[in-house]
Amino acid sequence: MSGEPPALVVAIEVGEPELADRLAALLADVPGLRLAAPGEPADATLVAGSEPAPDVALTPRELDVLALIAEGASNKAIARRLGISVHTVKFHIASLLDKLDAQGRAEAVAQGARLRALRL
Template sequence: MSSGDGPIRVVIADDERVVRDGLRAILETQEDIVVSGTAVDGHDALRLCAPPRPDVLLLDVRMPGLDGLQVLAALADADAGAVGPDGIGVVMLTTFDMDDYIQEALTRGAGGFLLKTSSYEELLIAVRAAAAGEAALSPSVARRVIGGYVDHHRALRAASAEPTGPAAGPTGSAAGPTGPAAGGRPTDPALARLRDLTPREHDVLGLLAEGLSNQDIATRLRVSEHTVKSHVSRILTKLGLRSRGQAAALARRHRP
């Protein structure tokens, strides 16, 4: 995360030279952004992300040697705080808007996900958001993530409405539920952690799941941006997570 004392330092990791050069050319037109290095594969990306770390890593999902998801895992293994609000803001780059990649990247700490076909403006917004410790999803990716979230919870509600125990016997008495919980919904540690949040924290978490920035959340809830940052910090602490992206992914999977 950028300290705000200088330009945003960006590393670009992509195995296609035309992509690296194109991204660099765009970013270097901005006075507040400097490209501190380019990587041609996952191992090269890890080398360029060693301390002193860049503020933002634009990371291709599919690369030779180590792919983008493996790079995220390696960074986390080396230092639990390497990726996220207090570390590198990672924006995943891909030509594929594949749900599995999106969810796994966000769960592993990525703060953004952009298609390589995203516009010039979307790229700059994503880099600046990542440097500020905020999430950034291209509109097409955000629609897929939110759509998946809605579909998932429709399925959960349908499953919870189904009987979990054997049918009542001839006397009309049921044998009792056989599932892990009487209501038919399985016990989940993530759900237990989510129940620790206050109503306002649930509001903030829901807006994080929509991909909103701190400023947008503050406007929606009619509170200060400082208040939103405090809520986000408490949410991450209570849920035992490192990044806004992880919190948003958790919300999309588990919130009723």
């Protein structure tokens, strides 16, 4: 652990077991993020919902990029999947980090899920 910040510990609170399992599987390998064990204190809690929170002002393309980040896609893979340049992907990620007040990709996914802007 040479200077790496500690992992963001995230709890999942979802009423539907299938959705909770899917969310856990998507987030399990996200660098810098660790899922909390039952009863363990967490830095953030993900609560799944069906509609984005009204105060989240992400563009449809930013939502696409966020969903692919949640799947663990690299910038290059996101660019290929969306038919855009890597530079444009970086622009969208910078915008997501700013809008979600996140320090990195894992925190953006956690914030997006918490704010119900991420459909998993």
